[in-house]
Amino acid sequence: MLFREKPGVVMQKFWSKTISVSEAVELAVKILKESIELKAIDIPIDRSIKMISSESIKCPIDLPPYNNSAVDGYAVRSIDTIGATQLNPVKLRVKCSMDTGDPPDKCGVLRDSEAVEVGTGAPLPEGADAVVMYEDSLKVGDYIEVFRQIAPFDNVNRAGDDFKAGEEAISEGTQLTVFHIGLLASLGLKNVRVYRPLKALILPTGSELVEPGELLQLGKKYSSTDYIVASLLREAGFIKVIKLSPTPDHVEEVKKALLKGLEKADLAITIGGSSIGSRDVVHRVIDSEGLWVFRGVALRPGRTTSLGLINRKPVFILSGNPVAAWAGFTAIIKPSIYKLYRSSPPVEPSIVATVSERIVNVAGYRSYVRVALSSNGLKYFVKPYMIHGSSYLSSIIKAHGYVVIPEEVEGYDVGEEVVVQLFTTRHLHVA
Numbered sequence: 395m396l397f398r399e400k401p402g403v404v405m406q407k408f409w410s411k412t413i414s415v416s417e418a419v420e421l422a423v424k425i426l427k428e429s430i431e432l433k434a435i436d437i438p439i440d441r442s443i444k445m446i447s448s449e450s451i452k453c454p455i456d457l458p459p460y461n462n463s464a465v466d467g468y469a470v471r472s473i474d475t476i477g478a479t480q481l482n483p484v485k486l487r488v489k490c491s492m493d494t495g496d497p498p499d500k501c502g503v504l505r506d507s508e509a510v511e512v513g514t515g516a517p518l519p520e521g522a523d524a525v526v527m528y529e530d531s532l533k534v535g536d537y538i539e540v541f542r543q544i545a546p547f548d549n550v551n552r553a554g555d556d557f558k559a560g561e562e563a564i565s566e567g568t569q570l571t572v573f574h575i576g577l578l579a580s581l582g583l584k585n586v587r588v589y590r591p592l593k594a595l596i597l598p599t600g601s602e603l604v605e606p607g608e609l610l611q612l613g614k615k616y617s618s619t620d621y622i623v624a625s626l627l628r629e630a631g632f633i634k635v636i637k638l639s640p641t642p643d644h645v646e647e648v649k650k651a652l653l654k655g656l657e658k659a660d661l662a663i664t665i666g667g668s669s670i671g672s673r674d675v676v677h678r679v680i681d682s683e684g685l686w687v688f689r690g691v692a693l694r695p696g697r698t699t700s701l702g703l704i705n706r707k708p709v710f711i712l713s714g715n716p717v718a719a720w721a722g723f724t725a726i727i728k729p730s731i732y733k734l735y736r737s738s739p740p741v742e743p744s745i746v747a748t749v750s751e752r753i754v755n756v757a758g759y760r761s762y763v764r765v766a767l768s769s770n771g772l773k774y775f776v777k778p779y780m781i782h783g784s785s786y787l788s789s790i791i792k793a794h795g796y797v798v799i800p801e802e803v804e805g806y807d808v809g810e811e812v813v814v815q816l817f818t819t820r821h822l823h824v825a
Contacts, residue, residue: 411690412693413688413691414691414692414801417688418699419729421687422687422710422727423733425687425703425708426731426733429661429703429706429708430592430660430661430734432590433589434587434589435588436585436587437585437588438584439578439579439586442570442578444630445570445588445631446568446588446736447564447565447570448566448587448588449566450562450564450566451564452560452561453557453559453560453562453563454581455559455581455582456553456554456559457554457581458555459553460553461518461552462516463512463513463515463551464550466512466528467511467527467530467549468509468531468540469492469504469512469518469522470486470504470522470526470540471506471521471524472523472524472547474507475542475543475544476543478540478542478543480541483532484540485537485538485540486508486537486538487509488533488536488537489501489509491511492510492516492519494513494515499520501519503519503520504519504520509526510522518550524544524545524546524549524550525548525549526538526544527549530544557577563581564577567736568737569631569632569737569740592632592660592734593633593636593661594627594636594659595636595637595652595655595661596620596623596662596663596665597651597652597655597662597663597664597665598619598620598639598641598714599648599664599666599667599675599676600617600640600642601644602614603617606621617640619666619712620640620665621637622719623663623712623719624637626723626724627663636655636658644675645675645679648676652664652709653704656707659707660708661707661709661710662708663710663711663727664709665712665713665714665719667711669698677700677711680704683705691725692759692760693722693725693726693761694755694756694759694762695718696712696713696718696722696762698711698713699711699713699726715785716785716787724762725760742816743815743816744795744813744815745813745814746812746813747774747814748773748774748775749775749807749809749811749812750777751777752805753765753776753777753797753805753812754804755799755803758801759801760798760800762798763778763797764779764789764793764796765796766778766792776797776812779792779794793817794816795814795816795817796815797812797815798813
């Protein structure tokens with residue numbers, strides 16, 4: 395679907411036809427796979443948080459590696475406790491004691507009517523198949539009285555109960571969490587093989603933009619949407635961001651910054667100038683230096699989200715409006731990058747809420763509607779926070795979350811239940 399604009403043709407202010415979000419993601423993934431080579435690297439596990447595993451990892455050992463006690467008490471042969479009650483306790487001789495770190499053969503083999511005192515995590519001696527808790531026994535000299543019959547493997551963490559040797563512990567494409575790292579450490583693995591980080595260039599455009607911290611003159615404004623997109627990329631954890639300073643709306647300056655930046659990046663994301671007005675110059679750079687993959691998406695907000703190719707490298711174009719840029723990133727760029735890495739984005743926190751004020755959609759568009767939540771203490775209610783105003787950060791900062799309305803749905807009526815993807819539960823009103 396690559397194309398060039400026809401030379402000399404003056405385009406209309408808006409596109410007559412846009413592609414669906416699903417089509418945009420499909421095309422973006424295809425382009426990313428064709429233009430970016432995934433390479434695997436070995437890194438220490440303590441530096442692998444949020445990186446993506448490049449291979450399936452199988453357990454080299456059982457976890458736990460040996461039978462061990464789940465409680466403080468006495469390791470016994472369960473058969474020796476048959477018939478034990480409060481009125482008719484079973485008497486066992488305590489031959490030894492074991493703690494965590496002791497070798498399993500410290501106390502030798504457990505014989506008839508013997509017990510070994512064990513701490514939580516201590517290995518079970520050979521012959522023992524259960525543990526009597528202190529609460530179910532009484533120590534009398536070198537013996538214990540057991541007041542309850544114990545079944546085989548009661549209060550025992552069995553070898554391989556958590557993971558068995560040879561079992562897949564982590565599949566390819568898994569984004570590593572703190573718990574995956576703990577698992578790798580438990581398996582004795584010091585390094586892990588992951589896909590190398592993606593390098594993403596961010597180029598904000600706009601003659602009115604100045605960097606935060608600079609003197610703000612009349613007619614200027616601080617560049618902020620690029621900081622939002624950069625933070626969204628960094629939040630993913632496996633993406634290195636190269637963020638440039640704002641570039642004025644001059645074709646040659648944008649072209650120079652983009653071409654030079656792409657030399658060090660796998661892909662680029664431009665911010666602003668995403669439409670086709672006289673002051674929007676990004677599309678002219680794509681026209682002269684590259685190819686278009688798609689121009690415009692049936693997405694609200696974020697209709698002008700587009701994708702081009704320059705020097706065989708993807709260039710995503712996002713609106714300069716923060717909410718539209720967030721929607722374009724969330725709906726298209728983020729899932730496309732995860733699909734490139736044979737992975738999927740982390741599941742966002744969400745709740746089910748009842749619509750208290752109709753949430754509308756435009757036919758044929760996928761809408762990301764910012765919403766406000768309230769609660770009567772029994773259930774949650776949701777209503778639109780702001781339908782328009784994609785340039786207003788307050789519409790995200792003050793909203794509790796958002797509702798995605800599919801293209802084929804005209805909206806949600808009062809009383810319907812919808813899934814709300816949460817930004818925050820801050821200031822949630824309870825009536």
